[in-house]
Amino acid sequence: MPDHFAINGTVLPADQAKVSVLDLGFLRGVGAFESMPTYGGHPHALGEHLARLWQSAAAFGIAPFFSERDVRRCIREIHRLSGHPELRVMIVVTPGEHTHGVFGHGAPTWVVIARDIHAPSAEAYAKGVSAVTFEAARNLPTLKTTNYLSGTAGLALAEKTGAHEAFYVSPEGYVSEGVTSNVLVIQGRRLMTPNQDCLPGITKAGVRIVAVELGLQWYECRLTRDDLYTADEVWITSAVREILPVVRVDDHQIADGKVGRWATSVRAAYRERCFAESLRDAQAEVDAHV
Numbered sequence: 679m680p681d682h683f684a685i686n687g688t689v690l691p692a693d694q695a696k697v698s699v700l701d702l703g704f705l706r707g708v709g710a711f712e713s714m715p716t717y718g719g720h721p722h723a724l725g726e727h728l729a730r731l732w733q734s735a736a737a738f739g740i741a742p743f744f745s746e747r748d749v750r751r752c753i754r755e756i757h758r759l760s761g762h763p764e765l766r767v768m769i770v771v772t773p774g775e776h777t778h779g780v781f782g783h784g785a786p787t788w789v790v791i792a793r794d795i796h797a798p799s800a801e802a803y804a805k806g807v808s809a810v811t812f813e814a815a816r817n818l819p820t821l822k823t824t825n826y827l828s829g830t831a832g833l834a835l836a837e838k839t840g841a842h843e844a845f846y847v848s849p850e851g852y853v854s855e856g857v858t859s860n861v862l863v864i865q866g867r868r869l870m871t872p873n874q875d876c877l878p879g880i881t882k883a884g885v886r887i888v889a890v891e892l893g894l895q896w897y898e899c900r901l902t903r904d905d906l907y908t909a910d911e912v913w914i915t916s917a918v919r920e921i922l923p924v925v926r927v928d929d930h931q932i933a934d935g936k937v938g939r940w941a942t943s944v945r946a947a948y949r950e951r952c953f954a955e956s957l958r959d960a961q962a963e964v965d966a967h968v
């Protein structure tokens with residue numbers, strides 16, 4: 679079945695879902711977005727993702743102008759029309775069409791793009807992936823804007839070396855996050871992650887809860903490349919990838935080069951939680967509107 683997307687709340691076949699060339703998202707690169715998977719066809723942590731979307735959109739003066747209910751309706755319709763069991767959902771907000779001056783605009787634009795999930799392969803989770811580091815800083819790192827320009831050099835390096843992800847390293851030598859993910863390391867029972875110059879990941883917050891329940895200790899601290907190279911385990915987290923183990927960073931094998939025990943057990947518990955939360959939230963919406 680053809681993909682369907684929603685433009686300003688109207689679901690259309692993908693080839694009819696168009697945004698104006700005058701949109702400031704296109705003309706000036708001004709935009710915010712969120713990305714999340716469905717579990718059982720229901721979006722996960724939609725409330726948290728929308729809260730972060732509005733924080734990011736506030737940076738360019740856009741206040742909330744659609745509801746969680748509006749988004750759920752679009753996702754439900756797209757899910758039914760697409761026939762995909764699970765979706766990768768992107769919600770994008772821009773200021774809308776340019777009208778005057780540099781940033782003058784009319785009504786903002788919002789788009790829901792929901793396609794086949796395309797999660798990493800079972801092999802990637804079983805064997806782990808590799809990552810590289812690169813020196814750069816992300817613009818507005820605590821916000822999720824559509825501007826990923828600062829990451830292009832890192833991802834080009836990753837592609838050249840067959841790596842899955844590239845980690846930002848500051849001029850002072852601190853690793854902040856991946857181009858499209860957060861980074862966490864395990865040393866003994868300590869699960870450590872940077873808390874500066876990075877996106878406050880929604881996955882990371884959920885992983886924290888299950889990891890602590892399973893006996894890991896949570897630390898938010900600065901990390902260097904050496905902390906990664908000498909870790910027992912390195913993980914990346916993002917909504918669609920959940921927890922993806924990294925077994926090589928630059929030229930360094932991590933521990934014995936195999937996926938560590940915590941990655942597998944924490945991810946299993948995390949997935950279970952995601953299914954339960956997604957179903958609970960979908961049911962809560964039904965209950966609220968009967």
Ligand SMILES: Cc1ncc(COP(=O)(O)O)c(C=O)c1O
Nearest residue numbers: 858859860877879880881916917
């Ligand atoms: C720069 C960056 N950091 C971290 C993340 C992970 O965030 P989340 O767990 O909320 O998906 C993402 C996700 O796309 C990202 O783009």
